[in-house]
Amino acid sequence: MDLLRFITCGSVDDGKSTLIGRLLFDSKSILADQLEAIERASKSRNAGEVDLALLTDGLRSEREQGITIDVAYRYFQTPKRKFIIVDAPGHIQYTRNMVTGASNCQLAIVLIDARNGVVEQTRRHSLIASMLGIPHLVVAINKMDLVGYSQDVFSNICIQYNELARKLNVDNVTYIPISALNGDNVVDKSTHMPWYEGPALLEFLETVELDHDENLTDARFPVQYVIRPQTAELHDYRGYAGKITSGIFRKGDAVTVLPSGETSTIDAIELYQTHLEEAFAPMSVVLHLADDVDISRGNLIVRSDSRPVVSQNIEALLCWMDTKELKIGSKYTLQHGTFRTRCVVRDIVYQLNVNTYEETEGVESLKLNDIARVVLKTAQPVSFDPYHQNRVNGGAILIDETSNVTVGALMLQKEAE
Template sequence: MDLLRFITCGSVDDGKSTLIGRLLYDSKSILVDQLEAIERASKTKNQGDGGGIDLALLTDGLRSEREQGITIDVAYRYFQTPVRKFIIVDAPGHIQYTRNMVTGASNCQLAIVLIDARNGVVEQTRRHSLIASLLGIPHIVVAINKMDLVDYAQDAFSDICIQYAELAKKLNVSQVSFIPMSALNGDNVVDRSANMPWYEGPTLLEHLETVELSNDTNLTLPRFPVQYVIRPQTTELHDYRGYAGKINSGAFRVGDAVTVLPSAQTSTISRIEFNEQDLTEAEAGQSVILHLFDDIDISRGDLIVRSDTQPIVAQNVEGMLCWMDTKELKVGSKYVLQVGTARTRCSIREIPYRLNIETYEHVEEVESLKLNDLAKVVLRTAQPVAFDTYALNRTNGGAILIDETSNVTVGAVMLEGET
């Protein structure tokens, strides 16, 4: 059974938490004690006015979220059907929490962009769609919610489809699906709605269960970031030397010629260990121990690749940055860049442009970035870094910037190439 990670995003009060609650409730994925707790909380919130269960309380877990009626932090929920397992990422809608959305979406394969049927495409729709596009999320579902408040009118649905199609064209997003629904009433979430007979497509759950995932993982570029070098100090295992880590993409086989980067030393895989067993082949997602025929100098942060599929190795790199700190980023500032397990100091050489969220136009002559800004940056690293372009290989093309003094992650970078 495969796993789908998906994120819900959109503007404030578009119904993200309610949609997730409805999805869990109607698919019978809520434990009895959880349901009882939510029912008690709903009664307290409604203060005996006869209101029904508040499904948004399933995800709005923080006290401040319940008090304000908004989502602040990223919430994760897990469920499964007979067809597939799911991890749901509920992202905040407020603009000041955009960095939380970037963090939550970085590993997702699908994004549900909620749109209020009464309001159509708004600024946060544009912002979150842009982030989903930059993060390379391959599947976009536009959930046009609150259709009950526009009398389930097909024209309202069609108008928003046209609006978003123009937006998707600007972002070069091709795989977009549109589903009209009412999360509050359960229309087209799990069960098909009798209120919209004009809609002949799948419900949201049907779409989540059937969306094709086989093409989302890069299987052609074997990448193995070394996390730990295993060298037991015992007489019985004095010849043992293994390199532990998780295969980010592609597959490795015993006998493969490999290159260790950034040193460019070469060797051949002699053995692959997995769960105390020897394998002839291991693929993306598996945590294994690789053994090489040659004793060469390898340490945490090095990248083992198959010799016939070399990544970029450079010190001058460029990429799209989402700035995630309240302190401004300025040209000349110094940070730690982490790509996979590799870390190196870097400086901001240039900010070619900042993206205007409303128009997607490039704003040039920028010297600094503020919280939640999206911009193209050029970095100079102290040591060469090995990476693929983000568009080609998300797992080896994503990086983070870390503040040296506080060790806080201050930026997310989608690497685009060498300058």
């Protein structure tokens, strides 16, 4: 049974937490004690019915204010598929949380209030979803019960969002009219919208094709640990442990170790003391090479016939996640997979306006939640793929050197001039 990670995002009060609660409730994925707890909490808030949003809004401040602040994760499964749900905050000041939650998702559900249509956070979250390269996008037009289940309202919002998707070069968009509060088109098809002929949301989530989302072309293996036992029996054992982030490795493949550029061939692939002829993403294995090569944690083993970019000058899209401003000349630690190096912000090429998608040049600093294209100079060469080609090997983060806090999410684009 395969696994789908998806995120719900959108503006404040569009119904993200209620939608997740409805999915869990109607698919019978709530334990009895959980249901009793939210029933008690709903009564204490004088809610007429069970408040399904309480299933995900776990922080006290979230329940008091009726909003989502932190990213919440929920797990459930149906007979067809397992799911990890990420509930992202809707407020602008928590946009960085949305970036964190969406980074590993294969699908995004963008909720839109049928009464309001496309708003600023719709644009912001759609931009981030497209930047992060999320393969599948579902636009769930919620609260259809409050607009009389009108087909015209639904069609007009689809037209609005189509224009937005065109600007973002997003092709794979599915539109579903729903009422999360009443359960229309969430788990079961609604009788209130006979004009809608598509699937209910859960049916779509169960059947969306995921096989083509994994990059099996560019073989990448970041070394996490070098295994070198100091015993007489295993004196000649030298293995490199890690997780294949993309592609396929086979015994006998010619490989290159980056950034050094040294070459060898794969002598063996080991998994739980069993030797394999091949291994592929996302398997965690131990590779053995035919030659004694100087390899340490942070090095990248790749197939020699599909090498990534290796450079100290990198152009990247950046989502700034710190209250302290980023300025040209600021220094940070860049972490790319298991590899770390110091870097300096050489230039801010432009800042992206999340409402109009216009590019503003001449910017010298970035504030919290700003999105920009920047140029970085690193102390050591970084081995990366363009993000649109390989999400895992094209993603990185910036870390503040004094506080050790993650301050920026990077989507590496190309070698800078």
